[in-house]
Amino acid sequence: MSAFRVLSGAILGLAASVALAADPDQAIRASLTKLQPDMPIEAIAESPFTGLFQVHLKGGRLLYASADGQFLMQGNLYQMKGDEAVNLTRQAESKGIAKEINAIPTSEMVVFSPKEPAKAHITVFTDTDCGYCQKLHSEVPELNRRGIEVRYMAFPRQGIGSHGYNTLVSVWCAKDRQAAMNLAKSREDVPAATCTNPVAKQYELGQMVGVSGTPSIILGNGEMIPGYQPAPQLAEIALKAQ
Template sequence: MSLSRVLGGAVLSLAASVALAADPDQAIRATLTKLQPDMPIEAIAESPMNGLFQVHLQGGRMLYASADGQFLVQGNLYQIKDGNAVNLTRQSESKGIAKAINDVPASEMVVFSPKEPAKAHITVFTDTDCGYCQKLHSEVPELNRRGIEVRYMAFPRQGVGSHGYNTMVSVWCARDRQAAMDKAKSREELPAASCDNPVTKQYELGQMIGVNGTPAIVLGNGELIPGYQPAPQLAEIALKAK
């Protein structure tokens, strides 16, 4: 789902009156489903700001709406506490993303674990054809040494059927996924393989939680970090977020 597409249509569609439902939940749903019939609404609830309702979407994303459903906002809601601005939207979205990631079994990922029990973990949406993904992968041993478990999920940037997609299918269908990932990230061509695999499902999950490039790193608390981070810096962030 593209939120920019939704809001682009909202500028025009909200100008036209929608038949109001009896309560805010129904009114907001009526507006959003008119804009996008398949919008994955998970829940609608009052936000901490009076008169504003928060719309939780599957995967953790969030929109805000007026009680009558005629005004729609995409952005961050901050609360000022003790002189500091607290990003309530980011907090809520991170919880939703963490839940979505935790619902994926580790058996469906490609996991690189430390020799000792992990101190923290990161989940990386990756594309084997991505240069910065390859750079990050070269630092996985250092992340492991620092106690960070690296869990890979597939995100072929060029979509289903692309070279990256086919390579990742071969990785996920390999007898030794870790060895296959090492080869793919070293730009070695893998023997084509096919099996029942989660590559498409993981790609769709990435889109749902807001991934739009690789590597996209999800910390243990659900915070989404776009782009490459050097191993020492990434390990420090991961340990704080566990």
């Protein structure tokens, strides 16, 4: 269940019946668990904005709350630094996402590495039936040539049990995952295979970190790029994100 499904507006005033706890952490947790008992709260801390607390959710996403837990906000918090507006929410979420993604062993991914040591890496949530995913895959050799390692994670857009899901399972269970991924991205049949695999787990993680479509590209610093980017532009962005 998405932690954000319960938040339909920018600010929600919670019912007065919510019992207030002795401190902000307890009060905020009480409010959020009343809204959604299984909300994946990892930590609650003061935000840079005085009086506003930030709630770190599993997967790196953020919510904001008042100290008494009576008001919640979903959105971006900016800080003016000179003439520039810095998105503090994006910075914090990117760190959380990077922590989640970089903790996953590459043995659970389909990895295309440069011949020389990689200068940077990207993690791509992919679906084999996605046209732009196929276009991006055709440029993997160019990304490798520019020193970018491409790490694929599964995100079957139509959900568990769909045609895309079954294809991704076959890719992950193939003896040669790279060859199987090449077949899938070329719209060719991948020999059916089953095994213990991380496809469902990766799909769930993708939803948790905010993936809503494919390809979704996670840079080394956790910043997410939704959608296809040409190889030269993507390589430049990836190198700057290390």
